[in-house]
Amino acid sequence: MKKLFKPALAVATVLAVACGGNNSQTTTDHSKHDHTSHDHAATTGIPAGEPTTTSTEAASDAVVIESDDQMKFNKSEIKVKAGKNVTITLKHVGKMAKEVMGNNLVILKPGTDIPAFGVEANKAKDTDYIPASLASSVIGHSKVIGGGEQDSFEVTLEAGKYDFICSFPGHLAIMKGVIIAE
Ligand SMILES: [Cu+2]
The missing domain is CATH 2.60.40.420 (Cupredoxins -  blue copper proteins)
Structure with a gap:
């Protein structure tokens, strides 16, 4: 889970910024963000963690x-x-x-x-x-x-x-x- 956390956070941050709103707050305030409107942030966060696993096997x-x-x-x-x-x-x-x-x-x-x-x-x-x-x-x-x-x-x-x-x-x-x- 630790590995997945970072990419998921990055994606959530990017999407939050893309949404507009208060940009200076979104980076630290993502936990309070309305997640129902960002369901895709969770799904894109999972594949972002995959390359780490693939490269160690390669x-x-x-x-x-x-x-x-x-x-x-x-x-x-x-x-x-x-x-x-x-x-x-x-x-x-x-x-x-x-x-x-x-x-x-x-x-x-x-x-x-x-x-x-x-x-x-x-x-x-x-x-x-x-x-x-x-x-x-x-x-x-x-x-x-x-x-x-x-x-x-x-x-x-x-x-x-x-x-x-x-x-x-x-x-x-x-x-x-x-x-x-x-
Ligand atoms: Cu031969």
């Missing part, structure tokens, strides 16, 4: 992303806590073997040329499609996994936006997204 230090046999991640945007050790888990919820429908999750440094990375990744089967020549572009990555498997890795990201892809050949055009560290 950035996490442990995220799970699913991939499937349709060459898709289930999320295109992930929010994590900046400057904190974050665990990223990739879960392949499909059934196909990793040789056919392998998926991984690779977080790339900002500014990485993704198509060029993909060209090199295609040649890097032995290293889970992480090209040694472009290792410096990789902030973190999972193993290549098949249906029913999962793999986790840890990263610490400075505040910012990072691309993530699946670097299995032919997948990165569709299997991609953004990680926002905040």
Whole structure:
């Protein structure tokens, strides 16, 4: 209730001022104000408190992303806590073997040329499609996994936006997204 009180008061004050009347009194005198004519002040006061709750849930230090046999991640945007050790888990919820429908999750440094990375990744089967020549572009990555498997890795990201892809050949055009560290 404490969190809701402030926005509700702010809204009530704004509406009271908008109503005209004695402006110098309304800020301190809102408790005596006729509430029947300001029913909407109470309802708008509740949503005003919501963003606080939403933002604490948004950035996490442990995220799970699913991939499937349709060459898709289930999320295109992930929010994590900046400057904190974050665990990223990739879960392949499909059934196909990793040789056919392998998926991984690779977080790339900002500014990485993704198509060029993909060209090199295609040649890097032995290293889970992480090209040694472009290792410096990789902030973190999972193993290549098949249906029913999962793999986790840890990263610490400075505040910012990072691309993530699946670097299995032919997948990165569709299997991609953004990680926002905040
Ligand atoms: Cu993939």
